[in-house]
Amino acid sequence: MRFVFAILAFVVAATMIVLGLAQRTVFLGPSTYAVETTVPGDLPYTLISGEELAAKTGQQSLTVSGSDEVFLAYGRTGDVLAWLGSSQYNELDVDTENNTLQADVVTPEPVESDLPAPEEDDEPPTEDEQAAADALANPAGSDLWLAEYAEEGAVVQTISVPEDVSVLIASNGVDPAPDRVEVSWPLNNATPWAGPLIAGGILLLLVGLALYLLGIFHMRKSRGPRRKGITAGPGMEKMPKVPKPTRYKSDKKHGSAPKRQRSPRKSMIAIVPVALVSTLVLTGCSASFWPDFSSQGEATATPTPTGEALPDEEQPSPAVSAPQLERIVSRISGVTLEADAARDATLIATRFAGPALAERTANYTIRGKIADYELPTPIPATPGGLTLPQATETWPRTVLTVVHDDADATVAPTALVLVQQDPRSNYLVQSAVRLEPEAQIPDVAPATIGTAQLPPDSTFQILPPDQVAGAYADIITKGEESEFYDLFDAESDSLRAGIVEARAKTKEGLPGTATIEFSTAAGETDPVALATNESGAIVAVNIVETEVVKPVDTGAKIKPAGVISALSGVTETEKGVQSTYTDQLLFYVPPAGSSETIRLLGFSQALTKAAEL
Numbered sequence: 001m002r003f004v005f006a007i008l009a010f011v012v013a014a015t016m017i018v019l020g021l022a023q024r025t026v027f028l029g030p031s032t033y034a035v036e037t038t039v040p041g042d043l044p045y046t047l048i049s050g051e052e053l054a055a056k057t058g059q060q061s062l063t064v065s066g067s068d069e070v071f072l073a074y075g076r077t078g079d080v081l082a083w084l085g086s087s088q089y090n091e092l093d094v095d096t097e098n099n100t101l102q103a104d105v106v107t108p109e110p111v112e113s114d115l116p117a118p119e120e121d122d123e124p125p126t127e128d129e130q131a132a133a134d135a136l137a138n139p140a141g142s143d144l145w146l147a148e149y150a151e152e153g154a155v156v157q158t159i160s161v162p163e164d165v166s167v168l169i170a171s172n173g174v175d176p177a178p179d180r181v182e183v184s185w186p187l188n189n190a191t192p193w194a195g196p197l198i199a200g201g202i203l204l205l206l207v208g209l210a211l212y213l214l215g216i217f218h219m220r221k222s223r224g225p226r227r228k229g230i231t232a233g234p235g236m237e238k239m240p241k242v243p244k245p246t247r248y249k250s251d252k253k254h255g256s257a258p259k260r261q262r263s264p265r266k267s268m269i270a271i272v273p274v275a276l277v278s279t280l281v282l283t284g285c286s287a288s289f290w291p292d293f294s295s296q297g298e299a300t301a302t303p304t305p306t307g308e309a310l311p312d313e314e315q316p317s318p319a320v321s322a323p324q325l326e327r328i329v330s331r332i333s334g335v336t337l338e339a340d341a342a343r344d345a346t347l348i349a350t351r352f353a354g355p356a357l358a359e360r361t362a363n364y365t366i367r368g369k370i371a372d373y374e375l376p377t378p379i380p381a382t383p384g385g386l387t388l389p390q391a392t393e394t395w396p397r398t399v400l401t402v403v404h405d406d407a408d409a410t411v412a413p414t415a416l417v418l419v420q421q422d423p424r425s426n427y428l429v430q431s432a433v434r435l436e437p438e439a440q441i442p443d444v445a446p447a448t449i450g451t452a453q454l455p456p457d458s459t460f461q462i463l464p465p466d467q468v469a470g471a472y473a474d475i476i477t478k479g480e481e482s483e484f485y486d487l488f489d490a491e492s493d494s495l496r497a498g499i500v501e502a503r504a505k506t507k508e509g510l511p512g513t514a515t516i517e518f519s520t521a522a523g524e525t526d527p528v529a530l531a532t533n534e535s536g537a538i539v540a541v542n543i544v545e546t547e548v549v550k551p552v553d554t555g556a557k558i559k560p561a562g563v564i565s566a567l568s569g570v571t572e573t574e575k576g577v578q579s580t581y582t583d584q585l586l587f588y589v590p591p592a593g594s595s596e597t598i599r600l601l602g603f604s605q606a607l608t609k610a611a612e613l
Helices: 002-024 077-084 127-137 194-221 264-283 322-342 354-367 465-481 494-508 562-568
Strands: 032-038 045-048 060-076 089-095 100-106 147-159 165-170 180-186 382-389 397-404 414-420 428-435 514-522 528-531 537-551 577-589 599-612
Touching (some): 002 194, 045 077, 045 180, 060 077, 077 165, 089 180, 322 382, 322 397, 354 562, 354 599, 397 528, 428 537, 428 577, 465 514, 494 599, 562 577, 562 599
Parallel strands (some): 032 100, 045 089
Antiparallel strands (some): 032 180, 060 180, 089 100, 382 397, 397 414, 414 428, 428 599, 514 537, 528 537, 537 577, 577 599
């Protein structure tokens, strides 16, 4: 019976092993589901919506080729469509019946523009104008993208985007977009019973082998003792002995007898099972070979509410995400470093605007004549503890962020106000100020939710944003006699004391042949006000300080020196010189009815203009 059970074990084991191997070979399904197409036409853009990409579960793998330059980016669908504007593009849809991508040409409605329509007799654009238009048409480097990839010849990238994120494919925005596109998703081709079948078959094979060996041992043991030999009887005493066969001896003539070799078949019989068992054991280690019982019997955890509010479905998304802002700040920092070193006013204008741009361009002019004049404050590349994006789906868009220098902890953090005017423009630094040492940033909404940008005449604060700059300028001019003096905190404000001290020193150093007049007024740049918790606001404004130096007597001359002469280009004058300082300011304005005062959070002061009267 042992041999019967052994044979049955061998048969069942072989069946199980064959079935387990068949699941990983013959019956194994595909690992991916892929669709592809060749996009017809010569449009410069191709779009794959997030709804199509999320139609299948798992990460999406995209392979794009068909042009010398291949660009692929993804962003929120609303941002991608806003960037495309009125440009025609191909939209790809997944055709599950034919396992292909179907391309349809989309012609958006014309986008309203404030620019005048070109007349029929207008001259063709110049080379510079055409280059600027081509640059705007190129999606590479846009601040709207959550991620972007650019290669020569082809881009192969695995992404994982939700339904509200779409993919944009292009070449350079002018040439036709790459026409060969393939999208694939992973399929679950796990064989959870292959491992148990193979392992069980190996175990049963060992059991059958054990039964077979026990059967042989039992058979030999059950034979018992052998009979004794027959003794010689009468008439058998003289039986002749059987002669021994003659042994074959080697001789030189016939050679030696060939040695008998071991049959290779027996060796293979021993080797094959060992190799088979080793291979099966190694391949059975994969997780896809075994059933997963980890999720069974486990209780589903109930999420615990946190202090961070979840965004409402109807609330607009924040203008930027955290990784997106990190990339934007890094780009701004790189451009700033390069432009500051080369005194390149054209380059810095690609990332700065308003008072922040005026401060740097004036610095470049001064450094062109005074070699040892200090560089402007650099822009660190690392966002700090405050990120407050505007929650909006329209333009312009505003973001307030604090950046800091990891290499030098003694350098005060810098607060940046970034503004994006339209979808195809990048964020520009409108204000860059150093925070006060004791600056207390109010509580604001999480960066994942964003905040609202308040109108300039908002009455929800103790002072409307468009009156903050004028009120502060009035305090600098009149001091305690200003009607706004009690609205502003004086203890944490180091700028006012600095201005008073600087003006007193300038008067002392002025010769008796000249007079000086000081004035302060609100700047021309519109305020930026972002709401905080409790209905307060962080307000970015600027003021302008003016110094006018004139000779006392008619015909007398004054000789400007230092930075005034370097910026104005005047070495002596009978008319006088006017110098303009621009102060960028960042305030916290408490809500209306609050007993708090307006606090200065940070400022930047620089000479921006100097000219002869």
